[in-house]
Amino acid sequence: MVKTLAKRMGLLLLTLLLVTVLAFLAFSIIPGDPTSSILGVDATPEQVAVLREQLGLDLPIWQRYWNWLSQAFAGDLGTSYNFRMPVGQLMAPKMSATLLLAALSFVLIVVISIPLGILSARHAGGWLDRVVTVADQVTMSIPNFVVGIALTYLFGLVLRWFEPGSYTSATRDLAEQLRYLIFPALAVALPRSAMTVKMLRGSILSEMGQDYIRTAYSKGNSQSSVLWRHVLRNAMIPVVTFLAMAIADIVAGSIVVEQVFAVPGLGQLLISSIGNRDYPVVQAIVVLVAAVVVVCNFAADLLYRVMDPRLKGR
Amino acid sequence: MAKRLQKALLLLAVAAMLPVSLYGCTGDTGASPSDPPAANTDELPQEKNSVTVGIAQDLDTLDPHKAASAGVSEVLFNLYEGLVKVNAEGGVSGAVASDYTISEDKTVYTFTLREGVTFHNGAPVTMDDVLYSLKRCAGSENDGVPLISAFSDVTDISAVDDTHVAVTLSKPSLEFLYSMTAAIIPQGSGDTIATNPVGTGPFAFQSYTPQESLVAKRYDGYWGTPAYLEEVTFRIISSAETMVMSLKSGVLDMVIHLPNTMAAEVKEGFTVHEDTMKLVQALYLNNAVKPLDDVRVRQAMYYAIDVNEIIEFVCNGAGVATGTSMYPAHTKYFLPELATAYQKNLDKARELLAQAGYPDGFALTITVPGNYEQHVQTAQVLEQQLGQVGIQVTIQTVEWESWVSDVYRGREYMATVCGIAADDMTAREMLVRYVSDGRKNFINFNDPDYDKAVAQAIASTDDQAQTECYLEAERILNEQAASLWIQDLCDLVVMRPELEGFTFYRTYVLDMSTIRYQ
Numbered sequence: 001m002v003k004t005l006a007k008r009m010g011l012l013l014l015t016l017l018l019v020t021v022l023a024f025l026a027f028s029i030i031p032g033d034p035t036s037s038i039l040g041v042d043a044t045p046e047q048v049a050v051l052r053e054q055l056g057l058d059l060p061i062w063q064r065y066w067n068w069l070s071q072a073f074a075g076d077l078g079t080s081y082n083f084r085m086p087v088g089q090l091m092a093p094k095m096s097a098t099l100l101l102a103a104l105s106f107v108l109i110v111v112i113s114i115p116l117g118i119l120s121a122r123h124a125g126g127w128l129d130r131v132v133t134v135a136d137q138v139t140m141s142i143p144n145f146v147v148g149i150a151l152t153y154l155f156g157l158v159l160r161w162f163e164p165g166s167y168t169s170a171t172r173d174l175a176e177q178l179r180y181l182i183f184p185a186l187a188v189a190l191p192r193s194a195m196t197v198k199m200l201r202g203s204i205l206s207e208m209g210q211d212y213i214r215t216a217y218s219k220g221n222s223q224s225s226v227l228w229r230h231v232l233r234n235a236m237i238p239v240v241t242f243l244a245m246a247i248a249d250i251v252a253g254s255i256v257v258e259q260v261f262a263v264p265g266l267g268q269l270l271i272s273s274i275g276n277r278d279y280p281v282v283q284a285i286v287v288l289v290a291a292v293v294v295v296c297n298f299a300a301d302l303l304y305r306v307m308d309p310r311l312k313g314r
Numbered sequence: 315m316a317k318r319l320q321k322a323l324l325l326l327a328v329a330a331m332l333p334v335s336l337y338g339c340t341g342d343t344g345a346s347p348s349d350p351p352a353a354n355t356d357e358l359p360q361e362k363n364s365v366t367v368g369i370a371q372d373l374d375t376l377d378p379h380k381a382a383s384a385g386v387s388e389v390l391f392n393l394y395e396g397l398v399k400v401n402a403e404g405g406v407s408g409a410v411a412s413d414y415t416i417s418e419d420k421t422v423y424t425f426t427l428r429e430g431v432t433f434h435n436g437a438p439v440t441m442d443d444v445l446y447s448l449k450r451c452a453g454s455e456n457d458g459v460p461l462i463s464a465f466s467d468v469t470d471i472s473a474v475d476d477t478h479v480a481v482t483l484s485k486p487s488l489e490f491l492y493s494m495t496a497a498i499i500p501q502g503s504g505d506t507i508a509t510n511p512v513g514t515g516p517f518a519f520q521s522y523t524p525q526e527s528l529v530a531k532r533y534d535g536y537w538g539t540p541a542y543l544e545e546v547t548f549r550i551i552s553s554a555e556t557m558v559m560s561l562k563s564g565v566l567d568m569v570i571h572l573p574n575t576m577a578a579e580v581k582e583g584f585t586v587h588e589d590t591m592k593l594v595q596a597l598y599l600n601n602a603v604k605p606l607d608d609v610r611v612r613q614a615m616y617y618a619i620d621v622n623e624i625i626e627f628v629c630n631g632a633g634v635a636t637g638t639s640m641y642p643a644h645t646k647y648f649l650p651e652l653a654t655a656y657q658k659n660l661d662k663a664r665e666l667l668a669q670a671g672y673p674d675g676f677a678l679t680i681t682v683p684g685n686y687e688q689h690v691q692t693a694q695v696l697e698q699q700l701g702q703v704g705i706q707v708t709i710q711t712v713e714w715e716s717w718v719s720d721v722y723r724g725r726e727y728m729a730t731v732c733g734i735a736a737d738d739m740t741a742r743e744m745l746v747r748y749v750s751d752g753r754k755n756f757i758n759f760n761d762p763d764y765d766k767a768v769a770q771a772i773a774s775t776d777d778q779a780q781t782e783c784y785l786e787a788e789r790i791l792n793e794q795a796a797s798l799w800i801q802d803l804c805d806l807v808v809m810r811p812e813l814e815g816f817t818f819y820r821t822y823v824l825d826m827s828t829i830r831y832q
Contacts, residue, residue, distance in 0.1 A: 032716055038375070272525065276715075
């Protein structure tokens, strides 16, 4: 087990390193450089040359990568070309907004989908199941940002439960932040929840048909005891993996939804930094997102082992 | 047995909490000292005297000498002032300087410093500050490379006496005065000006959070007419839909440059000011590639299209047709008759194409920067219109930076739809770029008569003669169909009905000092 873990950790670091190399390479291939957004499109060649030297862009790519990597390991993520402030300082408040939004979305997915999935499977074919299935189909096929716009309109302008556009990183009060973020989180969570409900329902129903369930019933177990003690334990395995993997998706979804709700998170920063070719910022965000994905996959793997005794010791 | 499930659920719960605890760690670092004090938003005075303005573009630098984009300059106009500043009529008036004289040969500009002008930190503006600021623009802190291009013609900046500063140019120029709007900043503040802006304008910088907002307070020591509003917050909201919703929810009091597609949303309950964007949108043609190097082909294309249909479709009719590289705000240089010189005439278009050897048309690729919806829509209309005379259009949508490097700088394209504005907002900028060896002549226009007209205009020291030469240059651009000049796009500013005092400038300026509550 320890050996497996060590191996997985090594792989994890290697993946991250590879991601940084790829991000760096990608930027050297796509056209354009940061000087046009800093100096304007009409800058003179002299102005461009001076700035490129100031930013260290005149160095060969491997050297730039090495400089970046060695600094990053020392905890220095560099300075944003566009905002001329340290990347860490720039990202910290944005990161907290995005991670809070992602966390809230995840909690919402769990809270919405697990009870609904179980209920729906338990009453398979009944009216509740049918309503849930239809709602599922609809929610799944609507993109995040459309849900976001609809929610803003309904809760922001019609019901006036929140003021669209009022969120700032100066909104210090955690309760107030959560109150605002619950709406974008809902926009992120709804399509994901729909998928989770569908998956959990299917998973439970297929377990229900297994031989060991018949055995459990024949031993005189009640329906709920069979469901909770036998079916769910097995049915949850794929769902938990799915949820852990979904975290990456949630982070991606947050990035889109942030735009709609004007949440000053990593998403807007990432989009504008790619547009402006602000390499240090993009590099840092890409590494962060990659780290979240890799760590979540790792966690999913661990959970799998804990939940499924057949995998123990492998 | 059930224990294992419990354990798994527990782990799941822990996983769910993980980002929350991460947030807990970073939450503290988020409280940077640059954040505005909570009092700004929580304890508004009884009578609200502050305004929140929605802007789409982030303020990537607050250094006035390095701000390259119009979207940044128009905000910084409220914080900084030059020796002179632009006025609503399109001219310049004194600011840090109370008066100026221009030598007979238009090479020496002399400014008289105004008495009693102070920086936002309370320090009086001295000759040293002025010399420092102007020399910085000329490149004193940038390895001698000017931060503002127009300063490359400056040969000397020196104090005549305690209150007079003289700027000498290598060649005569009437338009250099516009470059003297370059901000005056405290001596030696070059390294800190971007993070701690100090100027002499009607509003003083309070705080800036990237991608969120800039807060400015009225400067009570201002030398001129003080601003009405006590505080102005510029909120950065990139999505137009969110902008409108924030306006309706009351978070924003005012929005500038609202896309025309959103106009219907704000018809009721708001005051809408309509103007044009001070740029020229065109189907820019690469005059160096076949078959666009043939004037007959370019003219045929101009006859094939219907500019009014484009304006109707893209701007709901609110744009203004230009016919050449000049926009209507420059009244002195704008020739309305050029806008109607090419009336849609498919027969004439086919005839010209046949003469040029393309009776069946040809294949044309239009490259468009995809981030500008209006340009993409225009390209789509053009595709239809040009198709009527057999020109098969392929629209290639590219990302902005690719467009800059391939189309604008690399000149590797056939045709493109974009909007060209003047860097320094002078009429000259709109025309000088198309001289055959012009650095910004991205359409590779090559016409000896045009070069002559522009050269004469630049060399001229007489305003009347200069204007005549520029008008001639504009006519040539139209006759030669150097590109298919379309329109100056419409620009919308929307605000709460209680707000008044807003004026559109002829240039990219958002003057907040005149805005007030009724």
